[in-house]
Amino acid sequence: MSQPRPSLVRMPEWQALLDHQSSIAQVHMRDLFAQDEQRFERFFIEAAGISLDYSKNRITAETMELLIKLAQSCQLPQRIDAMFRGEAVNRSENRPALHTALRNLSDRPVHVDGVDIMPEVRDTLARMEQFVWRVRSTQWRGFSNRPFTDVVSIGIGGSFLGPKLVSAALKPYWHGHLNCHYVANIDGSHITEVLRHINPETTLFLIQSKSFKTQETLENTRVARDWFLHNGGSHESIAKHFVAVTANTDAAVEFGISADNIFPMWDWVGGRYSLWSAIGLPTALTIGMDNFRALLSGAHAMDKHFHSAPLEHNLPVVLALLGIWYGNFWGADAHAILPYDHYLRGLPAHIQQVDMESNGKCVTQQGARVDYQTGQIIWGGAGANGQHAYHQLLHQGTRLSPADFIIPLHSHNPVAHHHAILFANCLSQAQALMQGKTADEARAELEAQGLSPAEAERLTPHKVIPGNKPSNTLLFDRATPRTVGALIALYEHKTYAQGVIWAVDSFDQWGVELGKQLGNEILDQLLGKAVPSPTHPGPADSSTEGLIRLFRQRNNNYSG
Ligand code: G6Q
Numbered sequence: 001m002s003q004p005r006p007s008l009v010r011m012p013e014w015q016a017l018l019d020h021q022s023s024i025a026q027v028h029m030r031d032l033f034a035q036d037e038q039r040f041e042r043f044f045i046e047a048a049g050i051s052l053d054y055s056k057n058r059i060t061a062e063t064m065e066l067l068i069k070l071a072q073s074c075q076l077p078q079r080i081d082a083m084f085r086g087e088a089v090n091r092s093e094n095r096p097a098l099h100t101a102l103r104n105l106s107d108r109p110v111h112v113d114g115v116d117i118m119p120e121v122r123d124t125l126a127r128m129e130q131f132v133w134r135v136r137s138t139q140w141r142g143f144s145n146r147p148f149t150d151v152v153s154i155g156i157g158g159s160f161l162g163p164k165l166v167s168a169a170l171k172p173y174w175h176g177h178l179n180c181h182y183v184a185n186i187d188g189s190h191i192t193e194v195l196r197h198i199n200p201e202t203t204l205f206l207i208q209s210k211s212f213k214t215q216e217t218l219e220n221t222r223v224a225r226d227w228f229l230h231n232g233g234s235h236e237s238i239a240k241h242f243v244a245v246t247a248n249t250d251a252a253v254e255f256g257i258s259a260d261n262i263f264p265m266w267d268w269v270g271g272r273y274s275l276w277s278a279i280g281l282p283t284a285l286t287i288g289m290d291n292f293r294a295l296l297s298g299a300h301a302m303d304k305h306f307h308s309a310p311l312e313h314n315l316p317v318v319l320a321l322l323g324i325w326y327g328n329f330w331g332a333d334a335h336a337i338l339p340y341d342h343y344l345r346g347l348p349a350h351i352q353q354v355d356m357e358s359n360g361k362c363v364t365q366q367g368a369r370v371d372y373q374t375g376q377i378i379w380g381g382a383g384a385n386g387q388h389a390y391h392q393l394l395h396q397g398t399r400l401s402p403a404d405f406i407i408p409l410h411s412h413n414p415v416a417h418h419h420a421i422l423f424a425n426c427l428s429q430a431q432a433l434m435q436g437k438t439a440d441e442a443r444a445e446l447e448a449q450g451l452s453p454a455e456a457e458r459l460t461p462h463k464v465i466p467g468n469k470p471s472n473t474l475l476f477d478r479a480t481p482r483t484v485g486a487l488i489a490l491y492e493h494k495t496y497a498q499g500v501i502w503a504v505d506s507f508d509q510w511g512v513e514l515g516k517q518l519g520n521e522i523l524d525q526l527l528g529k530a531v532p533s534p535t536h537p538g539p540a541d542s543s544t545e546g547l548i549r550l551f552r553q554r555n556n557n558y559s560g
Pocket residue numbers: 156157158159208209210211212213214217270271272273357509
């Protein structure tokens with residue numbers, strides 16, 4: 001473990017950045033572009049099939065130098081190496097974070113407590129390969145000997161968002177006869193809508209839960225099992241239709257899953273970083289193992305880059321530093337992820353979890369309260385749809401939310417001129433954000449439309465677009481398994497690099513526990529099982545108490 005370092009805000013590099021920010025606060029990006037013809041080339045890097053144009057940021061060469069110095073003072077290169085080596089970078093749980101081992105396609109061993117984990121990782125991949133082949137070749141069939149047509153993945157959070165994103169992102173690679181569905185929420189409507197459209201004879205259920213303790217997943221699995229048993233399935237045939245991925249084999253067996261149908265997970269993989277493990281099975285079943293391995297190889301290429309590239313040419317590091325620049329020195333609370341690719345529309349939701357659950361922390365690894373901002377609010381959605389909705393706030397709102405525009409150079413579906421139009425929309429949004437429209441330009445435009453000078457003057461303030469709004473543009477050839485793997489790994493590493501600089505634990509998530517604890521107590525009260533007493537006081541606030549009373553009254557003293 002490295003030595004405790006001085007508080008971030010007391011580092012001279014932090015102070016230098018504060019001073020630098022004051023010196024360029026009034027500089028407009030329009031002028032920066034006008035002064036430097038090489039600005040695009042200067043702020044452009046490529047790695048693992050992903051190109052990043054970060055020239056449309058409020059930065060100069062000096063800004064990047066100062067940010068890199070900050071990263072060095074925070075020992076970022078050493079901390080990156082520590083993560084890859086399997087050091088317990090998740091200190092509050094005393095665990096390594098080794099999602100990179102899941103896609104380590106080299107012969108480099110990775111040790112946890114002195115044991116090389118790579119043989120187990122490779123064995124699991126081989127088991128996945130065998131299973132995927134048996135299902136796709138229709139050798140593994142349902143109880144009536146019909147091949148599977150549908151896969152239903154039951155899991156939530158990290159056991160849901162990543163695989164769901166990848167399944168959707170790689171839809172062009174889906175195998176003809178297998179359809180894939182996801183059930184996550186503990187909302188009866190979700191599972192009802194999925195079960196309505198499938199046939200138990202031809203459906204394979206994948207129960208995805210690292211802990212095998214998650215209420216939503218277990219309840220949905222019970223409903224799926226009962227539905228299966230009431231619709232022709234038998235207890236004996238459960239083994240043909242229910243497969244689990246978990247680190248808690250005993251609980252899965254106790255639940256009724258056959259031990260042969262259980263794929264492993266490990267403590268050293270965080271849920272939100274687990275799509276590369278057997279948690280990726282729904283994806284592997286639909287796209288096939290060759291494509292799944294290509295996904296891993298894209299992530300592995302990004303891993304190698306993150307581990308070895310100098311900070312100034314390191315794509316995840318540059319994105320991380322830009323995020324720190326706006327979040328800590330310009331007061332930006334939010335960051336937008338804007339994929340201009342229909343298949344990548346799930347990217348904001350997955351990155352939202354990766355980033356916000358990892359860096360939404362207010363104490364350092366040493367347990368001290370931070371005196372600076374940490375993780376930002378990650379939001380976004382597919383372009384160009386967002387341009388007709390929330391982009392207004394980006395252009396003329398009072399809040400600063402830098403954005404990542406993400407777009408392939410080629411579409412999987414080259415319909416008419418759609419892709420060129422989509423591309424033009426993406427570039428024009430980034431350009432408009434950067435350039436804006438001055439009062440003079442707005443007034444001249446209005447007058448050219450024939451408005452009187454008085455009318456033009458009245459409308460001008462509404463037509464002014466301040467500009468100087470930062471964005472990155474991320475490009476890749478096409479959304480292939482390899483580029484999608486690299487893209488997701490890029491954001492994972494960006495998140496870790498920021499966590500290192502903020503000195504937080506990016507791999508724990510204690511904040512989500514309290515809601516779960518209180519949820520169980522409230523459920524007992526809703527069911528009328530727990531009557532408040534001195535030893536079990538119930539909700540301490542009149543709001544929760546009143547709402548529980550209302551639920552019980554309106555549900556005729558509901559008892560389950
Ligand atoms: C992710 C979180 C969380 C987790 C879910 C599901 O990093 O830990 O989102 O993935 O709560 O947990 P299980 O896989 O254990 O059911």
